[in-house]
Amino acid sequence: MSTWKIREIKSEDNQQVKDLIRSVLVEMGVPKVGTAYEDKALDDMTDTYKGERRAYFVVEENSKIIGSAGIAPLTGLEEEICELQKMYFLPEARGRGIGMEMITKCLQFGRDHDFKKCYIETLPYMENARKLYHKNGFEVIEKPLGNTGHYNCTVFMIKDL
Template sequence: MSRDNIVIRDITPADNKEIAQVIRDVLVELGAPKVGTAYEDKTLDCMAETYSKPKAAYFVVSSNKKVIGGAGIAQLDNCDENVCELQKMYFLPEARGLGLGEKMINTCLDKARELGFEQCYLETLPYMKAATKLYTKVGFKSLKEPLGNTGHFSCNVWMIKRL
């Protein structure tokens, strides 16, 4: 895949079905539980509408008009502090190894700063080693316990970054 035809852009309603399928396919590929992860989120099938609220954004990565990944930020649920959460960052196999993960994280963090957030939190699974390595590379630090209450009880790796 050539980097020349890859675009990072705001999600649109027309992307809802594709990004939901990308996320579910990646979770199945990685052997993630369907319960207690993004797989069962009610918002997965209406991502454009979910992220159209204030202090939220979701971006998709497309190649030749096909959605191959995405990531977003929104206020961390059940948290009184000025903390956003990096949410639903998943890429199809053909999008991996191209530097898109770091680009997407930086796009989300730039938006988080623009929206006035002070910190960014994330949750992942312990066997998502490549993702955890990338999060550490861009400055996320491990936490001993979760913040807020995302409902993703199967995700037991928690990280945070000061913006």
């Protein structure tokens, strides 16, 4: 039986989510500029993902947030393409099928909100993340789409919903 659950973010989760995202980025050696590390959105993820056609989910285990991911319209291509955003898991969450379940939940949200495609940006050395995206049908494309502001992310992937 799993001891974790995926649920929508609440305002009391904001600091834990910010700390989780930043600690994973530091662990992975990600640049602090041109990536999610410096996003203003991290200060209030609940507010960032409030509104239509957007959601942010957390993985909770024993009252601790061990992973999170969001889905929202891709800036500049809002009508048809959603973006899988800020998907990060602490080491204790990895290799347990949680990422697969999180992607499934996010992609279903995209389908339920009439998006045609889902886009994601990542980094070449985030190999496990790229494998997970590929397993879920994401294909690498040559150039970025939309306007994410994450100029240090150099791997672009898309999937038909």
